[in-house]
Amino acid sequence: MTDQAAGPDPGRRPTMVDVARAAGVSLKTVSRVANGVPTVRADLAERVRDAMAELGFQRNNVAANLRSGRTTATIGLIILDLANPFYSTIAAAAAAVAERFDTQLITASSGWDAVRERELVLDLCERRVDGLIVAPTGDDQSYLGAEIARGMPAVFIDSPPSGCLADTVLIDNRTGTRDLIRRLLAEGHREIGVITDSLNDFTMRERLAGAAEALEEAGIETGRHFRRIYSDRPHDAGDAVGAMLDSSEPPTALFCGNNRILLGAVEELARRRDRTRLAAFDDFEFAKLLPRPVTVVGYDTRTLGRLAAELVFQRLRRPRSAPANYVVPTYLVDRGMAADPA
Amino acid sequence: MTDQAAGPDPGRRPTMVDVARAAGVSLKTVSRVANGVPTVRADLAERVRDAMAELGFQRNNVAANLRSGRTTATIGLIILDLANPFYSTIAAAAAAVAERFDTQLITASSGWDAVRERELVLDLCERRVDGLIVAPTGDDQSYLGAEIARGMPAVFIDSPPSGCLADTVLIDNRTGTRDLIRRLLAEGHREIGVITDSLNDFTMRERLAGAAEALEEAGIETGRHFRRIYSDRPHDAGDAVGAMLDSSEPPTALFCGNNRILLGAVEELARRRDRTRLAAFDDFEFAKLLPRPVTVVGYDTRTLGRLAAELVFQRLRRPRSAPANYVVPTYLVDRGMAADPA
């Protein structure tokens, strides 16, 4: 039982027409009050505001937007998996920027499915979002070319697009990995295992390339201890580690291409009580609690999300500027704890 | 330089009127084709589709929605912090349900700010989202009463609302904590430290209440080793742990109210090489890598998000059913590794 002041129809939302009728003014005056236009006589404005409160009026922004044109105050963010902290951090940072522009974020996960990625982009375009941030998974983003030509701000993150030109914000995967492998080499390691997952992924290809650069510099045969796994389950990474350690010439150091691989490696090494030197791409909050020392490549994920969102709003202001390509720097950081008292 | 087939105005998006003109049919026929109405002659439909492709037509769903009424195929999710894995997992699970209904999620973080929470809710209502999922932070959600009365599906997660009646999906904080403390008691611990953060938080109050229940059952003075910290920085939790351990009667077991507190406690204990028994609310992926054994209260965050979203769509179908109150069960799980070889 609602005790609302009875409007014309309890289920229906009141419109400006209802407010105008209740306040005894014209529709347009209600619109003026709702938009804070100053040239409304104080007593009328007062009556309108009272009527609004009485009826519980809320402007329909869908309609307002349709009439007044160009902005829905919404930007679309398409990522691979929102449950992954890497992407959720990006989303949070982008949302923080959007908040400054009174804009909301529609976030959708493509789940590594190129068809879905495309569907999501087109859906968001039909919703007339003001801009798009896309972490691409497919190797063809040409479907966005027409949108971009029409002025839709589009920013690609983590991987560059194929088949269209757009702003990008990438992580310096190659340099980060190269520096990390150099560190291992400087420590005297010569047999360095490298574990990646699918090389369909731009970022993983770049990391592998960075590792190869460092190894070649040192005159070490590339690919000697290279293992690729085909899932993102840490357990499979553990198996790969086990196979390497059981080989006739086991590596003395291991580079894990991402933090899920690291997770599997740590577990496997702990199981074996093996002290092989560990290093990995990706820093994460709990890394400092790992039971063994690990050197990781860190980078500021928030910066990535922030830059991407700022690029969207920048392009919204100046649509026809040349594409910008930002690279988020990486750094090395030592994590983990000594496993046993020194 | 675009090589698009020139429309009337390169910047403007083509509308159904443009398509109709290009295809030599009426606007309404274009609408019919766009909506897959079967009673369109095949050759006309073909011409319309060709014209659409030619012009790169994309329906404006904002306008379609305004005319045809009730659904924006969007639901709003208001959480405390998207960067927190707890909430991003919920968001991902809710989005997965939404996907089944061809609906997108607008996700916004209130950042523990009750004013912003309210602003966000009202903003989303003005955007005419089809439903809301809210993790409340303030202690007054009465502003949503009018919306709910008008038929807006609203589901509260993690904490119940105050001042209005709505569906809820909560975690069984109390039972989970009680069972965990019982476990510690069964192990023989009598001096059990309890560390929480702000008790303004419903969940933390419930966890504390669960701990108190278990202690009272065992005839142990409640609050003897209770410490409250006032930030979510793990470092402060570490300080609290240090203070307890340095007291004249240090606890032999510690319960951490959430995983951030646990993080601080683990660091502090590792620093001191202290073997105090650890337990905590919240499981998380890397918990298994903690350098010491920890028993945690786990629960399925995905279930929480899934149930919340399903409730929204359920209520969308049957608006006037009684509020549902779901409780996600908890379970105990042992995590972490032995710190040193046995």
Added chain:
DNA sequence: TCCAGGACAGACAACGTTGTCCCCAGTACA
């Protein structure tokens, strides 16, 4: 007293789409 000009309210059209209705052609049947 008259007129110019400013302040402000309201009528009307428009945004891009869909719902409703009507009309026309074609067909079947008496």
Added chain:
DNA sequence: TGTACTGGGGACAACGTTGTCTGTCCTGGA
């Protein structure tokens, strides 16, 4: 041949708001 029916296309209004323009009232100066 006339009527009833049906399939299908189009004209028009409508969704709820804002942009544009017009009209009215009031004030002040000559």
